[in-house]
Amino acid sequence: MTSLLSLLRSVGGRSLHLPVHGRGAALPPSLQRLLRQPPGRWDLPELPEIGGPLEAEGAVAASQARLATALGVDRCWFGVNGATGLLQASLLAMAQPGEAVLLPRNVHRSLIAACELGGVMPVFLPVPFLADRGHPGAMSVAGLRRSLDTLPDPGCRIAAAVLVHPTYHGYAADISGLLDLLTARGLPVLVDEAHGTHLAFPSRSALPASAVHAGADLVVHSLHKSAPGLAQTAVLWQRNGRIDPERVQAALQRLQTTSPSALMLASCEATLDWMLSPRWPVLLEARQCDATTLATVLARAGVPLHSGDDPLRLILATGQAGISGLEADDWCMQQGLIAELPEPLCLTFCLGFAQHRGLARQFRRLWQRLLDEAGGEPLALIPAPPCDRVSVPVLLPDEALRRPATRLPVARCIGRIAAELICPYPPGVPLLVPGERMDAQRCAWLEQQHRRWPDQVPGMVKVLA
Ligand SMILES: Cc1ncc(COP(=O)(O)O)c(C=O)c1O
Structure with a gap:
């Protein structure tokens, strides 16, 4: 078993994750x-x-x-x-x-x-x-x-x-x-x-x-x-x-x-x-310029990307090429490119404030190999969560956590009150909060999420007994 200390000494690869100081290179x-x-x-x-x-x-x-x-x-x-x-x-x-x-x-x-x-x-x-x-x-x-x-x-x-x-x-x-x-x-x-x-x-x-x-x-x-x-x-x-x-x-x-x-x-x-300090705006501009250039070069080379408002977050649209972001993450990690946020349809990289020489070339090459090995028909889109209205849990979250509970398959939770938080991390955005009543739509949506993200979204949910 490898100790934490030896891992900290030996972990290599290119760090495109949080913290964004790039393994110390961009620390103040x-x-x-x-x-x-x-x-x-x-x-x-x-x-x-x-x-x-x-x-x-x-x-x-x-x-x-x-x-x-x-x-x-x-x-x-x-x-x-x-x-x-x-x-x-x-x-x-x-x-x-x-x-x-x-x-x-x-x-x-x-x-x-x-x-x-x-x-x-x-x-x-x-x-x-x-x-x-x-x-x-x-x-x-x-x-x-x-x-x-x-x-x-x-x-x-x-x-x-x-x-x-x-x-x-x-x-x-x-x-x-x-x-x-x-x-x-x-x-x-x-x-x-x-x-x-x-x-x-x-x-x-x-x-x-x-x-x-x-x-x-x-x-x-x-x-x-x-x-x-x-x-x-x-x-x-x-x-x-x-x-x-x-x-x-x-x-x-x-x-x-x-x-x-x-x-x-x-x-x-x-x-x-x-x-x-006066040096910060210069550094920030340089990193943002690098990031914009990287996205342009990758897009020209046919790498599918989603756009956002922060050029330092690079969102690879893996689902468009038939590859889940989770699968792409495992693969990239094996190749020494460490991403931040794997999800069913995307893999997000945090470029951070350190300089990444040769990244465009490495990225293009890795994407082409991944595409050759695992690419296919675009993945089905994820339906919107049935949370499009203002909603209030029926019980205080704290109260729901304290009451006697039982664990049931999601499909059998219709009408039940959630007694646990379901929340993939990252990104840490809850899909279900203790105290919320689960209707048929929410259960169907959670089942879909479970199929896409089985390690993060359980198929059984703790509900009030
Ligand atoms: C939007 C948002 N707020 C707060 C946090 C918590 O930050 P920290 O991990 O520094 O405690 C996170 C962590 O992912 C986050 O994404």
């Missing part, structure tokens, strides 16, 4: 210098001069205050438990037990867990479905307006709303328009911008707007998915004063480790400072 230069010191020198506790994200004094507090000012917001907190930890604390700061929050249907599973932890009822808002690739798309302003006009009464106060922008695959929303609609209804808004950190920083090309500048109350950035920091690092930005920072602080205190890693906190600081 100041962090690279720190890591060249004798190993472990930097592994320090919360000494008074260092402090931590929740301390009023120390270097971390000073960095957080300085960076909040630089971004034009009121407060920020570094996070060492990914976007997950900061999203969960944000939701708990916005909603009390017994209240509801509006969540887009493509919300990340971490926020369902936050609803479970906080006794909060999710109210799901539909998002478009891109049938040619089987992806949830970005919510539109017209779609959100329709949802808000047809909101059912969840039986409790709606305390806040959450938006996802951009999506895992890089589909961006008109974030200002969405925020205007929600704030006009008096709702504070948390935006999960895990995949859009770079949108908030200076750039030479026109990028979609960031929620940080578009008026969101709370915004979470992953500093390893869309910025070149170490895995698990993230940042939460706050502005507007509609959410009490004391409540954010208290929620973070409940969830955060009491021993945050000094290395990760230093990575947060170094990454954000790097993205505010």
Whole structure:
């Protein structure tokens, strides 16, 4: 059995996955210098001069205050438990037990867990479905307006709303328009911008707007998915004063480790400072140019690609050539090309911020070989999930998890209440949430998903007994 340590030393191949620093090549230069010191020198506790994200004094507090000012917001907190930890604390700061929050249907599973932890009822808002690739798309302003006009009464106060922008695959929303609609209804808004950190920083090309500048109350950035920091690092930005920072602080205190890693906190600081430096827009433009050129060259060579709003996410349309993204992923991995997100109809690569010399040639060659070995008739499209209306689970997710349950084949779950989360990861978008009642359409759709994705979508589901 190979140990983790020896694997970390030996894993090779080309990394086109998260974290996007490309196995260290694109880490901020100041962090690279720190890591060249004798190993472990930097592994320090919360000494008074260092402090931590929740301390009023120390270097971390000073960095957080300085960076909040630089971004034009009121407060920020570094996070060492990914976007997950900061999203969960944000939701708990916005909603009390017994209240509801509006969540887009493509919300990340971490926020369902936050609803479970906080006794909060999710109210799901539909998002478009891109049938040619089987992806949830970005919510539109017209779609959100329709949802808000047809909101059912969840039986409790709606305390806040959450938006996802951009999506895992890089589909961006008109974030200002969405925020205007929600704030006009008096709702504070948390935006999960895990995949859009770079949108908030200076750039030479026109990028979609960031929620940080578009008026969101709370915004979470992953500093390893869309910025070149170490895995698990993230940042939460706050502005507007509609959410009490004391409540954010208290929620973070409940969830955060009491021993945050000094290395990760230093990575947060170094990454954000790097993205505010004059060299960042030059690097970002270079990587985006490389990515656009790569997509053009591949498309000209007949490699089927889907387009998105983020050139750094390359979506290979494997289904068009009769190959599932899961099969293509296994094959690419064996050939030393490591992708990020395999799905039934696509394989998504994260190009990240490191330079990839010779990638177009390697990619073209590998695609041609895969096509020769496994290509065939285009795969059937994935039908849209039957989730095109605003919906509220019939039970609080937390309550559904606690009640006695039994496991049944999906086809026998019609009319039953789900007692577990079904959620392929990646991308971490739930297909079924505890507390939701399963109708015939949902069961038929889940059965289809199971056939396409048997390792990720089980054929048996836990339902209330
Ligand atoms: C949209 C979105 N939000 C949040 C997260 C959680 O991020 P992390 O893995 O950094 O905790 C993910 C992870 O895939 C995600 O895709």
